[in-house]
Amino acid sequence: MSKEEKELSKDELDIVQRIVQRMNVLVYASFFIAVVALFNIMAPDTAERWLGETEKEALPEAVVDTISDDLIENGIHIKTGLIVDDGFNQVKATCLACHSAKLVTQNRADREGWKKMIRWMQETQNLWDLGQNEDIILDYLAKNYAPEDKGRRAPLKNIEWYTLED
Amino acid sequence: MKKKRIGIHELYAKDPIEADRLLWGRESDPASRRGFLKKAGLAAMSLALGSKIVHASEMPAGLIPTLLDQPQSDFELPGKHPDLVVLNDKPWNVETPAHLLDDAITPADKFFVRNNGLVPEDIDVDAWELTIDGESIPEPITFSIAQLKELFTEHTYQLTLECGGNGRSEFNPPAKGNQWSTGAVACASWTGVRLKDVLEHCKVKSDAVYIGYYGKDVHLSRNPKKVTISRGVPIHKAMEDETLIAWAMNGEDIPVLNGHPLRLVVGGWPASVSGKWLTRISVRNIVHDGPKMEAPSYRVPKRPVAPGETVKDEDMKIIESMPVKSLITYPKTGAMVKKGQSVKLRGHAWAGDLSVKEMHISVDFGATWQKANLKSAPNRLAWQSWEASISLKEEGYYEVWAKATDEKGISQPMVVPGWNPKGYLNNATHRIALKVS
Incomplete structure (x- = not known):
C-alpha cells in the first residue's frame, strides 16, 4: 500500500514560487546538464558511480524518525x-x-x-x-470528528490502478 | 529513481536482529536473544534514548525501544507483512488487504492482529502454565505446555478466525471501535490439543454451561488487577473436536502478537472467543461473565433495528456463529485489463459453523450472477477456496462482486446488512474495481 504523498506546506510553496521567479536559474541548470552530459560521454563508468542508481549497493538509510511534538x-x-x-x-x-x-x-x-x-x-x-x-x-x-453520511453502501474509493497482464 | 528511505520500523519489520546491528551495532546473546553482547550497541542506543537502559541485559533482541516507537509514523510490525494496515497501535489492531489473503492457508505474517490490551512483555514458554478451574471443575488442575503435549493427542486443523467487527467501517451511522474494512479474517493451520480432551481429563461436570478464558495481556490502563478481555463459548462449542488449545500456527510458534505461546482457537465464531496468551480456562455453570461478555460488547440486537436506534442492553444477544462471507483475493482491486482478456478470479468463502454451498460472482452490480468453482473445505470450520474466470467485451469501469451461499441457502447481502450499535457482522458482498480498455 503506497503512502499518500504529502501536500506541499505553505513554506515549501513559497520556496517553489521564489525559485520560479528567478528564471535565471534556468541558465545555470542548462549549464549543469551540459556538464553532466559531457562527463557521461567522457567517463561513463565514473559518471554512473557518481550519478547513477546508488540504491543497489547502498544500505537502507536508517532513519530514527522521532517526530517533534511541535510539528x-x-x-x-x-x-x-x-x-x-x-x-x-x-x-x-x-x-x-x-x-x-x-x-x-x-x-x-x-x-x-x-x-x-x-x-x-x-x-x-x-x-x-x-x-x-x-x-x-x-x-x-x-x-x-463528526459523522458523514455514507448511504447504504459507499462507492469504492482509493483505488490504485495497475495493468493486469494475461 | 529516489533512494528509498526506510524508517526504523520498516527496518525492524524486515529483520529485527539485522536492524539491531545496522542501527546500533547491537549483537545480543544468540541463545537467549537478550542483552548486549560485549556491550555492542548499548552506548549507541542509550545515546539515542538520552538515558541509560536499565536492565539492558534483559532487553530482548530486535525490540524497538518504546521511546523511539512513535505511534504516528507509518511503519510495520516485526513479523508482519509491511503492507498490512495499522488501524490502531495501542492496542495493536492491524488488518490484511484482501489481495494478501490469497493463500489457502494464511501465512503468519499476513495474519491480522486484533488486540484488546497490551502484548505481555515477559513470555517464558517453559514456565508457562494453564489452569483449568471454575464451578464445573471438581479440582483445579494446572498444566505446563510440555504436560499438555505429553498427556493429550495432538491435532491440526485449518480454522477460520474472523473478528466480529470485521467490516465495521461501512456502517452508517458509524459504529465506534476499530474501523475494519475486510481484513480481520484469516485461516491458518493450528496445532494443539482438543479443549474437550483437557476438560474431560479435568472431570468436567454435567452442569457446565460455558467456558471463559483468561490471558496474560495487560490492560490498557496498566492496572494489573484489570482483566483486558475474558470471553468464551457455550460448553457444546467448547467440546467440538476442532476447538483447540494451540501452541503452533502453520507448524511454527504462534506469533507473539497473535497469542504466543498458547491460545484458544475456536473456528467460525467471533475471534474474540479464541483467547490469546492463555493462562486459565474457567468452566462455568452460568453464562461466563468476564469483561467483554457483557452488553453491548460482541452482541447484536435480538430483533432488527433502524439505523441509529438506541438498543437496551437486555435487548441484545451474544454473537455466536459468524455469518456467510467471502473475499476476492485475486486480482488485487484496481486491475486494468484489455477487452476480451481472460481474467482469472480467486478467493475464499466461509460461513461460521456451516459450510459454503455455492459461490457466485457478478460483473454487472448484481444484475446477473455467474457460478464460481468452489472447493470443499480441508476440514470443518476452514474457509473454502473458489475460482472463476471472466472476459469483458466492452470498455469501461466494472466492479466484481462475490457472493457466497451457505448450506442453509442463506447468501451475503449486496448492501450493508442490518445496522447494529457496535457495527458487528457486516457480511456484504466483497467488491473489487476493474477497468477494461
Whole structure:
C-alpha cells in the first residue's frame, strides 16, 4: 500500500514560487546538464558511480524518525495525527494517556455518540471523571470528528490502478 | 529513481536482529536473544534514548525501544507483512488487504492482529502454565505446555478466525471501535490439543454451561488487577473436536502478537472467543461473565433495528456463529485489463459453523450472477477456496462482486446488512474495481 504523498506546506510553496521567479536559474541548470552530459560521454563508468542508481549497493538509510511534538502541518499535529483546534491539548492529555490517537481519528460520532464512548470508558476502562474538561473534549470531538453520511453502501474509493497482464 | 528511505520500523519489520546491528551495532546473546553482547550497541542506543537502559541485559533482541516507537509514523510490525494496515497501535489492531489473503492457508505474517490490551512483555514458554478451574471443575488442575503435549493427542486443523467487527467501517451511522474494512479474517493451520480432551481429563461436570478464558495481556490502563478481555463459548462449542488449545500456527510458534505461546482457537465464531496468551480456562455453570461478555460488547440486537436506534442492553444477544462471507483475493482491486482478456478470479468463502454451498460472482452490480468453482473445505470450520474466470467485451469501469451461499441457502447481502450499535457482522458482498480498455 503506497503512502499518500504529502501536500506541499505553505513554506515549501513559497520556496517553489521564489525559485520560479528567478528564471535565471534556468541558465545555470542548462549549464549543469551540459556538464553532466559531457562527463557521461567522457567517463561513463565514473559518471554512473557518481550519478547513477546508488540504491543497489547502498544500505537502507536508517532513519530514527522521532517526530517533534511541535510539528503541525495543514492543521494536523503530525506526531498524533489529531486535528489542532480548541480542546486539542485536553484530548491529547486525556485520551492518549491510555490508547492510541488512531482510536480517535478513525472514529466518527456526534456529541452524544462521543459522550457515550466516554461513559463506556469510565464505566469499564478506568477512565477518570473529566470534570470541566469533558465539555471541551466533547466540543472538540463533535466538531472535528463528526459523522458523514455514507448511504447504504459507499462507492469504492482509493483505488490504485495497475495493468493486469494475461 | 529516489533512494528509498526506510524508517526504523520498516527496518525492524524486515529483520529485527539485522536492524539491531545496522542501527546500533547491537549483537545480543544468540541463545537467549537478550542483552548486549560485549556491550555492542548499548552506548549507541542509550545515546539515542538520552538515558541509560536499565536492565539492558534483559532487553530482548530486535525490540524497538518504546521511546523511539512513535505511534504516528507509518511503519510495520516485526513479523508482519509491511503492507498490512495499522488501524490502531495501542492496542495493536492491524488488518490484511484482501489481495494478501490469497493463500489457502494464511501465512503468519499476513495474519491480522486484533488486540484488546497490551502484548505481555515477559513470555517464558517453559514456565508457562494453564489452569483449568471454575464451578464445573471438581479440582483445579494446572498444566505446563510440555504436560499438555505429553498427556493429550495432538491435532491440526485449518480454522477460520474472523473478528466480529470485521467490516465495521461501512456502517452508517458509524459504529465506534476499530474501523475494519475486510481484513480481520484469516485461516491458518493450528496445532494443539482438543479443549474437550483437557476438560474431560479435568472431570468436567454435567452442569457446565460455558467456558471463559483468561490471558496474560495487560490492560490498557496498566492496572494489573484489570482483566483486558475474558470471553468464551457455550460448553457444546467448547467440546467440538476442532476447538483447540494451540501452541503452533502453520507448524511454527504462534506469533507473539497473535497469542504466543498458547491460545484458544475456536473456528467460525467471533475471534474474540479464541483467547490469546492463555493462562486459565474457567468452566462455568452460568453464562461466563468476564469483561467483554457483557452488553453491548460482541452482541447484536435480538430483533432488527433502524439505523441509529438506541438498543437496551437486555435487548441484545451474544454473537455466536459468524455469518456467510467471502473475499476476492485475486486480482488485487484496481486491475486494468484489455477487452476480451481472460481474467482469472480467486478467493475464499466461509460461513461460521456451516459450510459454503455455492459461490457466485457478478460483473454487472448484481444484475446477473455467474457460478464460481468452489472447493470443499480441508476440514470443518476452514474457509473454502473458489475460482472463476471472466472476459469483458466492452470498455469501461466494472466492479466484481462475490457472493457466497451457505448450506442453509442463506447468501451475503449486496448492501450493508442490518445496522447494529457496535457495527458487528457486516457480511456484504466483497467488491473489487476493474477497468477494461
